[in-house]
Amino acid sequence: MNRYETVFIMTPVLSAEQVAETVEKYRAVILKNGGKTIHEDAWGLKKLAYPIQKKSTGFYHLIEWEAEGTAVLPFETEFRRDERILRFLTTAMDKHHVAYAESRRDKSNRKAEPKAEAEVVVEAPAKAPASKEDGSKTEAKA
Amino acid sequence: MADKKVRYLKSIDIDTKADRYCRFRKKGFKYIDYKDADFLLMLCNPQGKILPRRLTGTSLKYQRKASQAIKKARHLALMPYVADNLH
Numbered sequence: 001m002n003r004y005e006t007v008f009i010m011t012p013v014l015s016a017e018q019v020a021e022t023v024e025k026y027r028a029v030i031l032k033n034g035g036k037t038i039h040e041d042a043w044g045l046k047k048l049a050y051p052i053q054k055k056s057t058g059f060y061h062l063i064e065w066e067a068e069g070t071a072v073l074p075f076e077t078e079f080r081r082d083e084r085i086l087r088f089l090t091t092a093m094d095k096h097h098v099a100y101a102e103s104r105r106d107k108s109n110r111k112a113e114p115k116a117e118a119e120v121v122v123e124a125p126a127k128a129p130a131s132k133e134d135g136s137k138t139e140a141k142a
Numbered sequence: 143m144a145d146k147k148v149r150y151l152k153s154i155d156i157d158t159k160a161d162r163y164c165r166f167r168k169k170g171f172k173y174i175d176y177k178d179a180d181f182l183l184m185l186c187n188p189q190g191k192i193l194p195r196r197l198t199g200t201s202l203k204y205q206r207k208a209s210q211a212i213k214k215a216r217h218l219a220l221m222p223y224v225a226d227n228l229h
Binding site: 060 | 172173175176177179214216217218219220221222223
């Protein structure tokens with residue numbers, strides 16, 4: 001089993017239900033190919049950095065999923081056939097990427113419920129002094 | 143070896159030598175996120191080109207990762223391929 005992360009962009013002409021329907025379709029494709037969805041994140045309507053198919057905005061959606069490597073090709077084929085999809089990118093996640101994604105999720109969870117006990121504080125203090133040093137350096141330079 | 147002193151392949155920096163260091167190595171990065179376009183913007187010039195290592199001081203290991211991340215971000219239209227005034 002490998003972990004993958006797919007970001008895809010849907011056309012902005014879709015209604016909210018159509019977006020949900022499209023996403024549901026890809027969830028089903030993952031299941032059908034013997035994988036499972038681990039995490040999802042809808043970024044919503046975002047402005048594109050450059051126009052794609054003459055559209056300047058798009059609905060971004062991220063799916064983190066787990067499956068055998070053979071599941072990737074049929075999954076991507078579905079994207080290529082779908083006219084609602086402007087762009088997609090599937091990335092195989094290595095262990096650092098997985099750790100990063102999980103710590104980020106924990107962080108956003110903690111933000112949502114600030115009382116929740118923090119288990120992953122390890123990364124925060126490690127980063128804080130580094131950035132402080134960086135700040136003082138730039139100050140010194142200025 | 144003997145004439146090493148007199149040959150300069152780049153301008154001699156007097157006073158202008160800011161200490162360069164690899165920001166990724168220093169902060170202990172394990173993974174560079176292609177989804178974080180605001181961060182990747184720091185490694186680009188105002189035209190959206192990837193800045194070379196000799197300017198940013200990034201080590202080769204992280205420059206490779208960063209350039210891959212920037213290219214992924216461009217594909218997903220999170221960053222422009224060409225721009226006029228990014229910063």
